[in-house]
Amino acid sequence: xxxxxxYYKPEDLKKFGNIGEFEPDLAKKFFDYYGAVFADGALxxxxxxxxxxxxxxxxxxxxxxxxYTTDTVEKGVTEEQIWEAIHVGAAIRGGxxxxxxxxxxxxxxxxxx
Amino acid sequence: MRSLLARGxxxxxxxxxxxxxxxxxxxxGLPSFSEKLKEAGLYxxxxxxxxxxxxxxxxxxxQTCRHCHVDAGPDRREIMSKETMxxxxxxxxxxxxxxxxxxxxxxxxxxNFRWFVEEASKLGKKIMIRCNLTILLAGEKYKDxxxxxxxxxxxxxxxxxxxxxxxxxxxxxxxxFDRSIEALRKLNTVGYGISGSxxxxxxxxxxxxxxxxxxxxxLENDFKKELKQVHGVEFNSLFALTNMPISRFLxxxxxxxxxxxxxxxxxxxxxxxxxxxxxxxxxxSVGWDGSLYDCDFNQMxxxxxxxxxxxxxxxxxxxxxxxxxxxxxxxxxxxxxAGSSCGGSxx
Ligand code: SF4
Ligand code: SF4
Numbered sequence: 001x002x003x004x005x006x007y008y009k010p011e012d013l014k015k016f017g018n019i020g021e022f023e024p025d026l027a028k029k030f031f032d033y034y035g036a037v038f039a040d041g042a043l044x045x046x047x048x049x050x051x052x053x054x055x056x057x058x059x060x061x062x063x064x065x066x067x068y069t070t071d072t073v074e075k076g077v078t079e080e081q082i083w084e085a086i087h088v089g090a091a092i093r094g095g096x097x098x099x100x101x102x103x104x105x106x107x108x109x110x111x112x113x
Numbered sequence: 114m115r116s117l118l119a120r121g122x123x124x125x126x127x128x129x130x131x132x133x134x135x136x137x138x139x140x141x142g143l144p145s146f147s148e149k150l151k152e153a154g155l156y157x158x159x160x161x162x163x164x165x166x167x168x169x170x171x172x173x174x175x176q177t178c179r180h181c182h183v184d185a186g187p188d189r190r191e192i193m194s195k196e197t198m199x200x201x202x203x204x205x206x207x208x209x210x211x212x213x214x215x216x217x218x219x220x221x222x223x224x225n226f227r228w229f230v231e232e233a234s235k236l237g238k239k240i241m242i243r244c245n246l247t248i249l250l251a252g253e254k255y256k257d258x259x260x261x262x263x264x265x266x267x268x269x270x271x272x273x274x275x276x277x278x279x280x281x282x283x284x285x286x287x288x289x290f291d292r293s294i295e296a297l298r299k300l301n302t303v304g305y306g307i308s309g310s311x312x313x314x315x316x317x318x319x320x321x322x323x324x325x326x327x328x329x330x331x332l333e334n335d336f337k338k339e340l341k342q343v344h345g346v347e348f349n350s351l352f353a354l355t356n357m358p359i360s361r362f363l364x365x366x367x368x369x370x371x372x373x374x375x376x377x378x379x380x381x382x383x384x385x386x387x388x389x390x391x392x393x394x395x396x397x398s399v400g401w402d403g404s405l406y407d408c409d410f411n412q413m414x415x416x417x418x419x420x421x422x423x424x425x426x427x428x429x430x431x432x433x434x435x436x437x438x439x440x441x442x443x444x445x446x447x448x449x450x451a452g453s454s455c456g457g458s459x460x
Contacts, residue, residue: 046331074320075327076335078277 013063046075053082054089114177114286116186117361124364125184127415134358134442137372143380146444153385158394158438163430165396167214167409167455168193168201170226172401174218175251178272178285180319180362182413185218193401195225197425201399202232204428214396214455216243216409221255234265241268246296247289259303268313269305270352270455271297276339280321297346306348314347317457319354323371325382325450326353329458352457355379357410357446379445387452387460393438396455399425407438409455414443 020027038048049071056064072082117125124130138145150156172189174181205213213233220226220242233240242262249258262269273293274284281290297306297314304310316336320326333351340346356362358375366372393407403425406412416439417423422432451458 044331045328070324071327073322074324076318076332079279 008062010066013066016063046072046077049075050077050081050085054085057086058089058093114179114186116172116177116184116188117364118184119186119188122364124360124367127413130359130363131414131441133363133367133372134376137376138380138442141373141377143376143442146440146442149380149383149445149448150388150440153388155385155388158391158440160434160436160438161394162434163210163395163397165212165214165392166201166205166210166399167216167396168198168399169216169401169409169412170198170218170220170223170229172218173222174245175222175248176219176245176286176289178361179365180284180321180356182357182360182362182410183218184360184413189218191401192223193225193403195228197399197401197403198225198229198232200403200424200426200428202229202236204425205233205238206236207428207430209430210238212239212241214241214243219245219248221248221258227261230261230265230267234267239268240265241270244269244271246271246273246293249296249299250292259299259305262300263303263305263312266312268315269300270315270317272317272319273297273336274319274321276336276343284321294340294344294346297340297344297348301347306346313349315350315352316348317352317354319356323366323369323375323378325355325378326453326458329353329451350457352455353451353453354455354457355446355449355453357443359410359443360413376442376445379449382449383445384448384450384452384460387450388448390452390454390460391444391447392454392456393447397433405433410443410446411439414441416441 017031020031038045038052043051049068052064053068053072056068069082072085137143147156150158169183171192172183172185173187173192174183174185174189175187177186201213204210215226215229217223221244223229230240230242244258244262248255271293272285273281275281278290281293282288300314301307303312305312306314318326318332318336326332329351332353336351337348340348358366358372358379363372366375393411396408398406398409398412400406400412404412405418405423405425406416407418418433418436418439420432420436422429422436447453452460
């Protein structure tokens with residue numbers, strides 16, 4: 001059987017904390033910031049987790065999809081809420097593509113077509 | 114589904130379960146629970162006292178939940194006798210023992226269950242019952258249980274894995290969610306869970322799969338909102354529990370190849386604060402045959418207390434208060450994150 005090769009390995013997610021090996025001060029700043037961002041605030045930790053899940057799909061980060069699917073489920077989020085959040089991400093991504101067509105439209109007009 | 118025992122599964126043996134936990138921990142290089150407690154300055158683990166007597170009156174149950182740590186089910190025949198219940202009552206009468214916590218299987222299926230509650234109630238102790246809800250709809254024999262519980266001011270603690278049907282039925286069996294809601298309505302009707310009634314109805318949440326329970330208070334809010342709005346049902350508090358990697362939950366972890374990740378998760382989430390408040394420190398667990406254990410989990414793993422006192426008939430509070438609690442890798446389930454005990458999060 002061919003050896004499976006991929007840049008993404010699920011077990012690498014656990015090593016996220018190790019990124020500070022060469023630049024500990026910057027890594028610490030990032031993780032402190034990260035922790036503060038996800039703490040309960042005007043938005044609940046649960047709402048933030050759902051936003052993170054939607055964004056994870058938009059930026060297509062397998063690590064984040066893995067982590068935030070688990071995190072939302074642990075926080076008691078329903079399947080409906082998970083899928084609605086993903087669709088929100090998809091709608092913004094699709095919408096963002098389409099809204100740029102205004103530029104194409106402008107250009108077409110400018111070219112006098 | 115049938116019990117592991119009825120299916121002749123290797124996992125019906127507690128030795129096999131402990132062996133798997135040891136092997137997986139060794140393979141992953143996970144520290145032993147005792148080592149972890151040593152680091153936290155808590156070893157050997159000793160009780161703070163026997164406040165709660167948790168009596169498992171039998172493994173017979175009308176359900177066969179996928180995660181059951183008792184391996185209970187309709188095919189199990191182990192039942193506590195009236196004589197052993199009498200011995201439990203003698204122990205319960207001891208000053209300092211405040212609470213009787215009755216569990217099973219479905220404890221209501223023990224033929225002497227009502228007698229046991231009546232006698233305990235005469236002693237003026239707090240009585241709790243782990244009621245699986247669907248038993249309240251299991252026929253004529255059980256129909257008046259809500260009134261019976263109310264009469265003796267029994268605190269009802271019931272599992273409801275989720276506030277929606279899909280996950281609940283996946284864990285506890287097809288149709289369990291709808292029947293549980295109907296049972297909760299019956300309990301509400303006699304006053305359970307209704308503020309000012311003095312009748313306490315608590316729900317237990319435990320994850321449906323290989324993940325930990327998130328924040329108990331957020332989950333409680335979600336459960337309260339959804340159950341009230343969608344089903345018109347009320348309750349007092351929600352206890353969030355961690356699934357123990359033993360018995361039928363261990364089976365599902367092995368089947369889905371989640372055992373390594375789950376054990377690692379429990380160990381990584383070890384919380385020394387939760388470790389100080391594990392339930393074995395104030396609870397004594399009694400098996401259907403009168404044997405004594407530090408908790409219901411140790412009971413299911415056959416980890417008997419073998420100090421000077423090993424049977425409920427020999428109950429001696431001061432000896433038991435100074436015993437050393439038996440530990441194994443499953444104990445990580447009690448100390449992960451916010452911690453987990455029969456009463457929910459502990460840290
Ligand atoms: S979890 Fe409770 S209700 Fe389900 S089979 Fe086990 S004892 Fe019965
Ligand atoms: S599993 Fe039992 S003995 Fe181990 S920590 Fe939890 S309550 Fe104590």
